[in-house]
Amino acid sequence: MGQILLLAPCYLGVGGAERYTRLFARALATVLGPRSVAVWSYLGGPIPAESEPSYLGAAASRSGMWGKTRFVARAARLARRVTLIVAGHVSVAPLASRLGRLYGVPYVVMTYGIEVWGSLPPGRRAALRKARRVVAISRYTASRLQQDHSVAEDQITVIPPVVDPAFLSRAAAAAARPAGPPRQVLTVARLSAREGYKGCDAVLEALARLRGTVGPVRYVIVGDGDDRPRLQALAAELGVGALVHFAGGVPDRDLAGYYEGSHLFAMPSRSGYAAGRWRGEGFGIVFIEAGAFGLPAIAGLGDGGQEAVEHEVTGFIVDGGDIEAVAGAMRRLLSDDALRLRMGQAARARVLREFTLPRMERQVGDLLGELGQRRESEADEWRREAGDHT
Structure with a gap:
């Protein structure tokens, strides 16, 4: 058993938060040593052959009382032998808080975006305020x-x-963008009705306005969910259904191919409070993934996406609710090859400068140093002192 226990709601899930959690766990293991980190997840399937040695599996394959009980029970056993608990999501922060209080162990909470914007249940709010440290993925969420x-x-x-x-390596080896038409616009997003703010509908409406003015264009949407039928109906209603490809859910290993085949990335999210909930991007990992492949991006105003895309340098920041603004940004990038190439190169350079795993490892190392965590060799000594020889 290692020094750090990372508790996650769905460690192997699909989505930006889940990808961030896995990379954060890798950074922890690099800084402290692979035997110093253990990951226990509430939901998930069998342990995949290619998973990290630190992943202990999941309590259940679907949500339910039995799975929650098993998750809590094993987390309680594991927490007795650690020096730090990391809550991979605010939903598991109250459990981390209780275990920390029970065993006298500090805990850290990881936060992303809308899950911590606005009001929270009292237990989650208290767990945030009592945490030794709260990690935020953006200055906006902070x-x-x-x-x-x-x-x-x-x-x-x-x-x-x-x-x-692996994405960076694939991007470095990727061939140049396809030279001829059609130009391909890409969005990678979960198509959830609760997350209908992602801006796919705005891109569809912009595409209808641009039809016939910027040459042949194809729009690819990677992702799935209960909002897909509405978007498909909208594409048909706007008369652009033949220009749009709904790729559905795509495994991480296949996602790179969609970035390689595209010319620009568009996810002009709408931020703010609507229909009783907050909406917007905590950061938008897909923006920097696109940037790694040399794609300029179009992001929305007023949220963490403005930290992922540098306006008029690596892409454009627009009001996702203003269809003409979305169409204008798309028009500029689709009709000006030199501009698109220059912004794409700037996006890749920024990724290599600011958004690499070694940089995260340094930041995680600084955090752990402030929290008094030690490397694996020192952890072995800690285990001997504690009488833990397993």
């Missing part, structure tokens, strides 16, 4: 933690997402 939940500024550490090294 500001919301202070504003919405009175988390102290010096309690928050901002560690942005990074691009998986």
Whole structure:
């Protein structure tokens, strides 16, 4: 058993938060040594052959009382022999708080975006405020933690997402963008009705306005969910159904091929409070994944996406609710090859400078140093002192 226990709601799930959690766990293992980190997940399937040695599996394959009981029970056993608990999501922060109090162990909470914007159940809010440190993926989410939940500024550490090294290697080896038409616009997003703010509908409406003015264009949407039928109906209604390909859910290993085949990335999310909930991007890891492949991006105003895309340098920041603004940004990037290439190169350079795993490892190392965590050789000594020889 290692020094650090990372608790996750769905460690092997699909999505930006899940990818961030896995890369964060890798950074922990690099800094402290692979035997110093253990990951226990509430939901998931069997342990895949290619998973990290630190992954202990999941309590259940679907949500339910039995799985929750098993998750809590094993987490309690594992927490007795660690020096730090990491809650991989605010939903498991109350459990981390209780275990930390029970065993006298500090805990850290990882936060992303809308799950911590606005009001929270009292247990989650209290767990945030009592954590030894709260990790935020963006300055925007950090500001919301202070504003919405009175988390102290010096309690928050901002560690942005990074691009998986396998993606970077694939991007470095990728051939140049397809030279001829059609130009391909790409969105990678979960098509959930609850997350209908991602801007796919705005891109569809912009595409209808641009038809016949920028040459042949193809729009590919990677992702699935209960909002897909609405978007398909909208594409047909706008008369652009033949230009749109809904690729459905795609495994991480196949996602790179879609970036390789595209010319620009568009996810002009709409942020703000609507229909009783907050919406917007905590950061948008897909923006920097696209940047790794040399794609300029179009992001929305008013949220963490503005930290992933540098306006008029690596792409454009627009009001996702203003269809003409979305169409204008698309028009510029689709009709000006030199501009698109220059912004794409700037996006890749920024990724290599700011969003790599070694950079996250340094930031995680600084955090662990502040929390008094030690490398594996020292952890072995800690285990001997504690009488743990397993």
